[in-house]
Amino acid sequence: MAKNQRRSVTVTLLYVFFIINQALTDGPRFVEPIPNVTVPLGRDANLPCVVENLGTYKVAWIHIDRQMILTIHRHVISRIPRFSVSHDNAKTWLLHVNNVHKEDRGYYMCQVNTNPMISQVGYLQVVVPPNIIDSLSTPSSVAVRENQNVSLTCKAEGFPTPKIMWRRGDSQEITVRKRKVAVYEGEHLNLTRISRTEMGVYLCIATNGVPPSVSKRVVVDVEFPPMIWVPNQLVGAPAGTDVSLDCHTEAHPKAISYWVRDNVMLLPTKKYGADLTENSYMAHMKLTVRNLQATDFGNYRCISKNSLGETEGSIRLYEIPMPTTISRPTEVRSQLHKENLAKRNVSKISQEERVKSKMMSSYDSDEINSHREIENRHESGNGYHTPSSPQLSGCISITRWTFPQFAAVILNCFFYHCRV
Structure with missing residues (x-):
């Protein structure tokens, strides 16, 4: 037993020595x-x-x-x-x-x-993170004439290589190669035959997944001479009232706009009020003429001019009568309706009276002739029966009448509601 224990301790010591030796070697x-x-x-x-x-x-x-x-x-x-x-x-x-x-x-x-x-x-x-290189990119402001071509460039550096996107500042679509897109990808944005509606801010955005993304703002100005649109070239108003004349203009660069009458510029006074409302390249000119007199009627001109040209619009102001008070349509229709009904009733009554008179006259004539014929035949003894006296209804009884007599009696009973 003791021999086995000594053997186990020896094995353990040898293992520990082996481990230590291995660690050291x-x-x-x-x-x-x-x-x-x-x-x-x-x-x-x-x-x-x-x-x-x-x-x-x-x-x-x-x-x-x-x-x-x-x-x-x-x-x-x-x-x-x-x-x-x-x-x-x-x-x-x-x-x-x-x-x-x-x-x-x-x-x-x-x-x-x-x-x-x-x-x-x-x-x-x-x-x-991305960085836009200004020296290699389009300046922050570009001017181009309408219907010409313009190219916008945006260069950026960073790692990984940044992706360039273009979008409009007002969220409108971009027209590229006759196609409209909300976002255009690429360093170069080519706009062909640019129009005034494409004027505004364009944003170049560079991103590569490393924050922050960066952007550059490029303002594109589309230049064109002034044009004027007149909604109403003839304006009528009564004397003694106020009237407004309107002109709409479009121009870029910004135009100088004013009103002229008889080659004299109209300035704001108690007589005239001039308002100008601008929105981008569009403007609304409004002239108010107060307390119109006979001398105020005539031609007025709205003029707009910038460095590229000048244009004008003409408005003729003429006098119209002052409106009078008119009866309400419902009252007029009601009165006419009553008058028409009255005329119809009078006409109907007159027509019935004429028919009645004609029928009565025919009846009386036939009755007289009938009585005469009976008397003559009675005297001559032809054997005709003399009709009896009239019934209580006012109608005579029928025996052997001729056709005219019968017809006269029937019509007479119809008008007087009698029965035979």
């Missing part, structure tokens, strides 16, 4: 690779190098792109003060790069001076 090795680091321009960056079993060996940092030794162990070799090194008293050696510059971009090597030498490499990526 194994050389340095890297525990993990150097990561690739991306940092914006002007920020700080740290590159780690993790080594175990370093022993008495030294760690050095080298910038391969510059072929420059930066640090050896705890000492900084480079004369660039932005580089430094730190050790956490364990396995990690950190290379510090402060206020990173574009030239700091590249491969960095962590090296251990074993024989043979061991090393590993990491990459420092320095990204640069």
Whole structure:
């Protein structure tokens, strides 16, 4: 039993000795690779190098792109003060790069001076936000005549390479090659046969995913001579009232606009009021003539002029009678309706009376003739029956009448509501 215990202790001691010996005899090795680091321009960056079993060996940092030794162990070799090194008293050696510059971009090597030498490499990526190069871009203000061509250029630098986009400041669409687009991509924006509606602010925007994005404002002025549009060239108004005359103008550069009558410029007075409302290259001219008199009627001219030309519009002001009070349409229609009904009733009554009179006259004539014929035949003894006296209804009874007598009686009963 004691012999087995001694054997177990011996094995354990041999294992411990083997481990210690291996630790003492194994050389340095890297525990993990150097990561690739991306940092914006002007920020700080740290590159780690993790080594175990370093022993008495030294760690050095080298910038391969510059072929420059930066640090050896705890000492900084480079004369660039932005580089430094730190050790956490364990396995990690950190290379510090402060206020990173574009030239700091590249491969960095962590090296251990074993024989043979061991090393590993990491990459420092320095990204640069976009920057518009004014010296290579279109100035902030451009003037071009209407219907001519103009090209806008925007150059930018940065890393990664910036993307250039154009858009209008008023969010209107851009016409490129007869197509309308909200956003145009490219360094050069070509506008062909530009019109006044395309005048305004154009924004060049540069972006590459590294904040902040930058933009440049380019004002495009489209120049053209004045033009005038007159809504009403004939204006009528009664004497003693106020009247307004209107002219609409378009011009760029900005035009001088005024009113003229009889070759005399009209200035704001108690008689005349002149208003001018401007919106971009458009303007609205309004002249108010107060308390119109006979001498105020005639021709008025609105004139607009700039460095490219001059134009005018003409308005004739004439007198019209003062409006009179007119009955309301409903009252007029009601009165006419009543009069028409009255005329219709009178006409109807007159017509009925004429028909009635004619019928009665025919009846009386036939009745007289009938009585005469009966008397004559009675005297001659032809055997005709003499009609009896009239019924209570006022109508006579029928025996053997002739057709005219029968018709007269029927009509008479119709008008007097009798029955045979």
